[in-house]
Amino acid sequence: MNEEKVITLNSLAKACADCHLQDVCLPIGISRKDMQRLDDIIKRKRPLPAGQALFRQGEDFRALYAIRSGSFKSVVYENNGRESINAFHFPGEILGLDSISERSCPSSAISLETSSVCELPFEELEELAQHIKGLQHQLLRIMSREIKAEDAFLRSLTHRSADQRLASFIINLAERRGNHGYSNHEFKLAMSRSDIANYLGLAVETISRLFTRFQNEGLLEIRRKKLKILKPEALMVTARTGSDSDKPDSNLAK
Amino acid sequence: MNEEKVITLNSLAKACADCHLQDVCLPIGISRKDMQRLDDIIKRKRPLPAGQALFRQGEDFRALYAIRSGSFKSVVYENNGRESINAFHFPGEILGLDSISERSCPSSAISLETSSVCELPFEELEELAQHIKGLQHQLLRIMSREIKAEDAFLRSLTHRSADQRLASFIINLAERRGNHGYSNHEFKLAMSRSDIANYLGLAVETISRLFTRFQNEGLLEIRRKKLKILKPEALMVTARTGSDSDKPDSNLAK
DNA sequence: CGATTACTTGAGCTACATCAACCGTGGTGG
């Protein structure tokens, strides 16, 4: 039914050298020989069904995970009982970077659909990085990118109205998808409306209303989970300035 | 007039080995000998007056900076002309971690008061990390901690009401301050109200009103920039549940 | 010492949350 399954099966036993994600994943700029060494410590796990935890908040931190196919949400269960969705993760991205500083995982990773990952035992990875200059560099680079990307996105949220948030979110998804050679204007939303609402800090009803509004305005087409972006530019304008584009943005401007 | 100046003068020429921040800064868990090597690449810069840029958005990335005294804000000038405050930084923290993945700095660092830093030229640092196992580990740890801390904080913002945001912010400041052996219940707010408003995604007026409300409620005392926390527990309750503590938190609960 | 800038306070308005009802879809069992 879906392309993910095919990819999963195809690449299950494959090495980094053959992986179609290698140019966004860890082994960028690493020699053939070193890649082999990296390969040796990587454990390729079998596909995880939807709704399963790859790791849970509070567990001991042992490994990073590179996503090969599917998608995940990181969930934090807060002290007040709420659960808060920290991030969504897609193929080529690394899960667990926020666990390194602690002994235990600060969040759970839950699959949103059937997904497969490469497990990177951290101790071995760190040991290896000590000997492969490119790997150390790449680890630092990815972590930095992670800081920057999430930060920028979350940051933009607190400053933005609901329509700006949702528009930014959609564009963000499309871009991340585009990075990996998939269509960046038509794709499936793996997460539920309430996941989106939680992530964006809005009510489910607001998400729903906005989707229908965006659709009425001809910005996109959405039916259930299938999303097609019709006017990317207009969507980006909405992300930047909100629906009301003639308003000069009084607050926060310098 | 203020203690910062004294510290600055005291430690201007001092090595990591003598620095009172060494147990939160980079050289944790590094041998005496290795610390010397780290020391050799560090450039100690002279104090920066308030309101100056340590580095500017768009500049080439060359170095990380460890803050010895004072404080900074990271500012991003967005494409729509707004300026958005990403973070505040205090002694013992590292500036520039978000620049590593790019060639240029994604944000500017502006001093909020007279501040001094240690410059860590990145190429040399990375080279050194290749040879000092503890240093590599420490770099990764700090970056991970950074991801987690900022993320958790920003995340909490989008889900929280104005009073929760401000209360969390104050607690956050107090904790970071407490980490370094200073009083954690009485300190100076280095940043302006509008900086706070910008950072928290609120209007200046709201910040002002909340400060007076918190004061009326006896949670704290604030006069201009001088802040004294009177009821830390009550403040934490506000941070978690908002002013209205008998409300059962309907949304987002699972 | 006037002028500029930072902060406070008040009044009204709006965007979004909340509450509630309803609808479509997919799953299950008869």
Next chain:
DNA sequence: CCACCACGGTTGATGTAGCTCAAGTAATCG
């Protein structure tokens, strides 16, 4: 194969937190 239920999603009505606009006061600076 249909009837039913459960659940995710949509839509409508209403309340309110916090933004905006406006004006006043206190601190800072030349």
